[in-house]
Amino acid sequence: MLACEICVIGGGPAGLTAALHAASLGASAVIIDRNDYLGGQLIKQTHRFFGSKEQKASERGISISRELSLAVEKEKNIKVLTAATALGYYKDGVVTVEKDERFLKIKPQKIIVATGGAEKTLPFPNNDLPGVYGAGAVQTLVNVYGVKPGRRVLMVGAGNIGVIVSYQLLQAGMEVAGIVEAAPRIGAYWVHAAKVVRAGVPIYTRHTIKGAWGKKEVEGATIVELDEQWKPIPGTEKDFAVDVICLSVGLNPLTEILWQAGCAMKYVPELSGYVPLRNEYLETSVPGIYVAGDAGGIEEASAAMMEGALAGLNAARALGYSAPDFNSRRANILRELESLRSGPVGEKIRKGLEKVTLTERREMRSGLSNLSLLTSNF
Amino acid sequence: MLAENGVPTGEDLAQVLPAPERLAQGPVAIAECFQKIPCDPCYHSCLRRAIAPFADINERPRIDHEKCNGCGLCVNRCPGLAIFVVDQTYSDSEALVKLPYEFLPLPKPGDVVTAINRLGQAVGKARVVKVQSGKQMDGTNIVWLAVPQDLSMEVRHFKMEEVR
Ligand SMILES: Cc1cc2nc3c(=O)[nH]c(=O)nc-3n(C[C@H](O)[C@H](O)[C@H](O)COP(=O)(O)OP(=O)(O)OC[C@H]3O[C@@H](n4cnc5c(N)ncnc54)[C@H](O)[C@@H]3O)c2cc1C
Ligand code: SF4
Ligand code: SF4
Numbered sequence: 001m002l003a004c005e006i007c008v009i010g011g012g013p014a015g016l017t018a019a020l021h022a023a024s025l026g027a028s029a030v031i032i033d034r035n036d037y038l039g040g041q042l043i044k045q046t047h048r049f050f051g052s053k054e055q056k057a058s059e060r061g062i063s064i065s066r067e068l069s070l071a072v073e074k075e076k077n078i079k080v081l082t083a084a085t086a087l088g089y090y091k092d093g094v095v096t097v098e099k100d101e102r103f104l105k106i107k108p109q110k111i112i113v114a115t116g117g118a119e120k121t122l123p124f125p126n127n128d129l130p131g132v133y134g135a136g137a138v139q140t141l142v143n144v145y146g147v148k149p150g151r152r153v154l155m156v157g158a159g160n161i162g163v164i165v166s167y168q169l170l171q172a173g174m175e176v177a178g179i180v181e182a183a184p185r186i187g188a189y190w191v192h193a194a195k196v197v198r199a200g201v202p203i204y205t206r207h208t209i210k211g212a213w214g215k216k217e218v219e220g221a222t223i224v225e226l227d228e229q230w231k232p233i234p235g236t237e238k239d240f241a242v243d244v245i246c247l248s249v250g251l252n253p254l255t256e257i258l259w260q261a262g263c264a265m266k267y268v269p270e271l272s273g274y275v276p277l278r279n280e281y282l283e284t285s286v287p288g289i290y291v292a293g294d295a296g297g298i299e300e301a302s303a304a305m306m307e308g309a310l311a312g313l314n315a316a317r318a319l320g321y322s323a324p325d326f327n328s329r330r331a332n333i334l335r336e337l338e339s340l341r342s343g344p345v346g347e348k349i350r351k352g353l354e355k356v357t358l359t360e361r362r363e364m365r366s367g368l369s370n371l372s373l374l375t376s377n378f
Numbered sequence: 379m380l381a382e383n384g385v386p387t388g389e390d391l392a393q394v395l396p397a398p399e400r401l402a403q404g405p406v407a408i409a410e411c412f413q414k415i416p417c418d419p420c421y422h423s424c425l426r427r428a429i430a431p432f433a434d435i436n437e438r439p440r441i442d443h444e445k446c447n448g449c450g451l452c453v454n455r456c457p458g459l460a461i462f463v464v465d466q467t468y469s470d471s472e473a474l475v476k477l478p479y480e481f482l483p484l485p486k487p488g489d490v491v492t493a494i495n496r497l498g499q500a501v502g503k504a505r506v507v508k509v510q511s512g513k514q515m516d517g518t519n520i521v522w523l524a525v526p527q528d529l530s531m532e533v534r535h536f537k538m539e540e541v542r
Contacts, residue, residue, distance in 0.1 A: 048457035048518065050417040052435045058419035058455045060517070171481055185381040190413045191458025193384030198535040200498040205382050302416070343414045343436025 004030045004079075006315050007095055007108035009086045009257060012040020013301045014293025014308035015114035016068040021312030022112075023077035025321040029312075030106065031078060032097055034085040038072065039065030040116050041136070041294075042301060044143040046171075047164055050189070051302035054336055061301060086115075089261040093288075110288045110315040113258055114308060117251030117272070117294040122156060125211035127245075131218030135165040135248035142172045150244035154221045155179040156209050162248030163188035163203075167196050169246075176201045177240045180223050182208045182230065189345070210237060212245055221245050251298045258295070261286050270352030271297030277356050281314040282307060290315055297356070299349055306337045380412055385496050395531065396443040396464075405448025405465035405474070409439045410534075411458060423455035450510070453478050454518050464530050473530035474507060479521045484509050485538055493525055494535040501532055 006022050008015045011033030019029040037043060045061025056064050072078050084099035095111065097104040119134035121127070133141075133149060135157070141147045153174055155166045158181035166176045179196070184206050186193045193203060210224040210232065225236035252273040259265060263276040264285040275297050276284040283290050292311040293304035313330055316322075323329070341349050380386050396406045407428070409420060414436045421429045421439065428445035429452065448463045453476060463476040485491055485506045493504040504523040511519040525533045 050457050052418050053422045058457055189415050190380045191411055191460040195459045197384035198496050198498050203384050339435050340416045343416055345415055
C-alpha cells in the first residue's frame with residue numbers, strides 16, 4: 001500500500017497543474033495516468049491556443065503539455081505513475097490502480113479527480129462500418145502516431161473539435177469533403193471556421209448524416225438537410241465518396257471514480273453530462289475528494305488549468321500547507337477564471353456551473369440529506 | 379454569414395477595413411475577428427500598441443490603423459489565423475497580401491500559386507514574394523503574396539500549383 005498526501009487521478013492540464021500548485025505549497029502528490037505519457041488531450045493539440053497570456057494563449061497545446069510535464073518532472077514532491085489506470089475507490093479511502101498488470105493500492109489523504117472526458121458517438125445506419133471514427137481518436141492517430149486513417153474524410157459536427165481536427169487533417173495531407181452540423185449555427189469559434197472554409201472545406205449547417213455506405217468498409221456517406229424542426233427534408237440528400245467518417249459530437253465527463261466514491265452527481269446538459277456537485281473550493285460532496293477540468297464539466301484547457309490550480313491549492317491548504325501569498329494567489333486565479341468565462345461563449349458554462357456549484361456548505365448539506373455529514377476543511 | 383457558413387459578409391468586413399487613405403500609405407493589419415471569444419494574444423504581440431487594450435478578454439480586437447505599421451507580429455501570434463497585412467503601395471498594378479500559412483511544403487519566393495478567397499474559391503494567380511519561416515515563427519509562417527490590386531481584399535489563402 002502506497003500512502004500519500006494527494007493523489008491526482010488524470011495527468012492532463014487539470015491534473016498536472018493541480019499537482020504543481022499543491023507541491024508549490026509543500027504538499028506531496030502522486031499523479032496517475034493511464035496513458036504512457038502525461039499531458040492528456042493537450043499532447044495532440046498542434047494548434048495555437050486561445051485564452052489570455054497568463055493561460056499561455058497563442059502557445060500550442062503540445063508545447064503547454066511539454067512545459068507542464070517538465071515542471072512536474074523537476075518537482076521532487078511529485079511522483080508520476082504513467083500507464084496506470086485508477087480502477088476504483090473504496091470506502092476506506094483506498095484507490096486501486098492497475099499498472100503493468102499489477103494491482104496497486106494507494107491510500108491518499110486527498111484525491112483530485114481530473115480524468116477529463118470521453119467522446120460521444122452518434123447512431124446512424126452503418127455506423128459500425130470500419131472507417132467510422134471519433135474525431136479525438138483520429139487526432140491521436142494522426143498527431144501522436146503519425147498514421148493517416150484514410151484519404152478523404154467527412155466530419156460530423158462543427159464545434160471547435162470538429163473544425164480543428166478537420167484543419168489538422170488537411171495539414172496531414174488528407175482531404176476533407178465537408179463538415180456537417182445539425183444546428184443552424186457553427187459552434188466552433190468563427191475564426192477557426194473561416195480558416196477551414198478558405199482552405200476549401202464547406203460547412204453544411206442544418207445538415208446531418210443520413211447514413212454510411214460501403215461493403216466491407218466506409219466507401220461513402222449521405223447527408224441530408226434538416227428543417228426548422230430538425231426533421232430531414234426529403235430530396236435534399238447529397239452523397240460524398242469518402243473512406244473516413246469522423247464524429248465530433250461532443251464529450252462526456254469521465255466520472256466513474258466520482259460515482260464510486262458516492263459523490264452527489266447531477267445531470268447538467270450545459271456541462272455535457274453527469275457531473276459532481278462541488279463547492280467553491282472544488283471539493284465534492286465527499287470530503288477530501290476534489291474535481292477539476294473536463295471531469296467536472298466539458299470546457300477548455302485554459303479553464304482546466306485554472307481549476308487544477310485551485311483544486312491543488314485548496315487540497316494542500318486543507319492538509320495544513322500554506323504560503324504568505326496564498327490568498328492573493330487563489331484570488332488571482334479565481335478572477336482570471338471568471339473573466340475567461342464572462343463572455344458570450346462562456347454563457348453555457350456559467351449556466352451549468354450555477355446548477356452544481358454550492359457556495360454555502362449548509363446548502364450542500366441540505367441538498368444531500370442522504371449523504372454523510374460534510375466536514376469542513378476550512 | 380459567418381455563423382452559418384464561416385464566411386464573413388461585406389458588412390462584417392466593412393467594420394474592420396482600414397480607410398482608403400490609410401491603405402494608400404502602405405502596409406496595415408486587418409483583424410478579421412468578428413466574434414467575442416476569450417482571446418487576446420494579438421494585443422500582447424503588438425509592440426507599437428496599435429491594438430487597443432482589452433477591457434476584458436472577450437472583447438474584439440480594435441486596431442488603430444494610424445499606429446499600425448503592418449509589421450506582422452500579430453499575424454504570427456493570432457491563434458485564429460485571422461489577421462492579414464495588406465500593402466496597396468507595392469506597385470501600381472499589384473498589392474501585397476501577407477497571410478499566415480501552416481501547411482507544408484512551404485512555397486519559395488518567385489513561385490506562382492493559385493490565389494484563394496474567403497470562400498475557398500480560386501480567384502486568380504499570385505506570386506510569392508517572401509516567406510517568413512523558421513524557428514521563431516513556431517510553425518505559423520507568413521507568406522507574402524503579390525496579387526492584382528483589385529484582389530487585395532479578396533485573397534486570403536493560396537494553393538500551391540500541382541507539380542507535374
Ligand atoms: C481537438 C481539440 C481541440 C481543443 N482545442 C482547445 C483550445 O484551443 N483551447 C483550449 O483551452 N482547450 C482546447 N481543447 C480542450 C482541452 O484539450 C480539454 O478541455 C482539456 O484537455 C481538459 O483537460 P483535463 O485535464 O480536464 O482532461 P484531459 O486532458 O482529458 O486529461 C485527462 C487525463 O486523465 C486520464 N485518465 C482518465 N481516466 C483515468 C483513470 N481512470 N486512471 C488514470 N488516468 C485516467 C486520461 O488518460 C487523460 O490523460 C481542445 C480539445 C480537443 C479535443
Ligand atoms: S501589424 Fe504590427 S503594428 Fe500592426 S497591429 Fe499587428 S503587431 Fe501591431
Ligand atoms: S489573437 Fe486573433 S483570434 Fe484572438 S482576439 Fe486577436 S484577432 Fe481575434
